[in-house]
Amino acid sequence: MGNGPVQRPTLKDIAQKTGYSINTVSRALRNMPDIAVETRERIREVAREMGYHNNALASSLRLGRTNTIAVIIPDISNLFYAFALVEIERGAREQGYSTILLNTSESGAFEQNAIKTALQKNVDGIIFGPAQQSLDNTRMLMGSGTPFVQFARHFESVNADFCVGDDKLGGYQATAHLIEKGHRNILLLNGLAAHNSSARDRQAGYRAAHEAAGLPVQPDLVREVSILAGDVGQQLMGMLRQRPDITAVFAYSDLVALSAMAHLQQNGVRVPQDISIVGFDYIQSCINLPVPLTTVDIKIREMAAAALKCLLEKIAGPDSSKVVCQKFTRTELVPGATVQDIN
Amino acid sequence: MGNGPVQRPTLKDIAQKTGYSINTVSRALRNMPDIAVETRERIREVAREMGYHNNALASSLRLGRTNTIAVIIPDISNLFYAFALVEIERGAREQGYSTILLNTSESGAFEQNAIKTALQKNVDGIIFGPAQQSLDNTRMLMGSGTPFVQFARHFESVNADFCVGDDKLGGYQATAHLIEKGHRNILLLNGLAAHNSSARDRQAGYRAAHEAAGLPVQPDLVREVSILAGDVGQQLMGMLRQRPDITAVFAYSDLVALSAMAHLQQNGVRVPQDISIVGFDYIQSCINLPVPLTTVDIKIREMAAAALKCLLEKIAGPDSSKVVCQKFTRTELVPGATVQDIN
């Protein structure tokens, strides 16, 4: 019979073993200056021997601070969010914070649970990539008193911090690029605009580019696909049958664009000879793909770093309800080899 | 002057407002049966009004359980780990656990800190994807009493739980496939084998396939690249200059393979006409890429699910030092379009 799981040693245990009080042990381990050097060394040595680790639960309870932030995002398997997370986690770690990840799968219900979990765990702050199924979750967050920053998407209707890309500009750049290359019938394979500020803004940019060029926006060329499920293929191939005059696709994201390309290829449609494609996000800034996708750089790292910086400022600041940062990272067109000049 | 950050309400606050004791409030909120229905409803209503959230710090401290697991992995921006994480996070959430993510960037030092953080936060268990810079960190984990499962890579020299792919089998399958298609000079673009059981085992498979076919292993055809940095290009192009008789590449991972393809393309080398490529991981099971890469399915989801299941069993079980699971997920060759038959 084993002697059961070994209990982790506590300050008390060290105190008993060394003969000092709990208080002294605590101060010694934290390198407080008012402890005799010998005492400190002795205590630290015993602590090491016993395999002592500070119990963050107890510390945090006492200190009212967990040195933990939560990252709540719609889909960690989306490279955009994955890369953002890397940046956030790294930056947070450097500042002494650990990161709790909560994935919402674009679901409002999961998101609500995620927020509750984060609040219950007393995180010091939250990087919040809203699924935007409803405003309620954001309101809950605002009412909680916990500092948070909206990331990648945001609600225009509330006054809160955000770091997002300039989606309208990006949508404009992508579309204008295609128009410039002679394309007139451009399919917008958008995300679900009803619930997604990025999708809405990119669409606004698409529209603006048409207007600037004196071209009509053709409503049937604006389609929405589920970003997650990847039902891109059917939508796309269906559209191309209906409107064989389509010569270009502006995709909501690089992932949608890549998925579209995969389906086109499977159906013998060549990119860019038959169809031109522009994506969004520039995930190739983080990963080497053998597909030189023309896309819009949304500055993933910059956006992530800005969001973290903003959050840490809010955490340090006296008033978490004060808006510190409402930032649009400036997008940039990245030419690749997926757009054909048909002029 | 604002009235400062609003303090989160506690049981005490609710007790004062309702006139009941802290105890009663606590029991009411947890739906304990020995509370009058009216009392319970009244209390729950007030709690809702006040925006009460259970303080998990205090609960956990008292209960000795955090309902949190840590995932410690080398690189979350690697799609293999990203997809695994999605699976783990989802499964954990379904079982009432939240997930702390700790990224080690393949660094032993970061890994040590990550483990300390996890232990200090009293996570109930750890999914541990070792960077394998040294065995020390794993030993620390074993000595901690906290249940953990090695994920994706593992140390053969210690008796602990793991869920990994059958890397040797996979390496064999990939290499045998190339040999079968007539390739004789196969470049292995491996990870750093000194510190990585996957790299070692895949190389062993590469070797075994050669032996089974009666072919010599050519030492200069085995090269190691940094998986992270992506110095794939230089290594690869250099090798091809040195050994123009190379007709195929077996890459450590799909990411390395994709990166290799990108560089080949930039240098006018065609895949598969000039060079055949086989990858590893089958990330296309999770993402739609317009590159039909021939690869080895390592069963990401299955592996992740198995690791989580194993961990939860250990958490529930009486003795966390008892080894519950040492699993190799069976790999499978996935034919794509990046291998040329040159027979």
Next chain:
DNA sequence: TTGAAAGCGATACCAC
């Protein structure tokens, strides 16, 4: 059915 009090492990204030 409800309340009082102990205790989880750590930190901070105040004596000595």
Next chain:
DNA sequence: GTGGTATCGCTTTCAA
């Protein structure tokens, strides 16, 4: 320099 003691917010005996 060092040691008591209250406290963080919650759960759990044990009484009433």
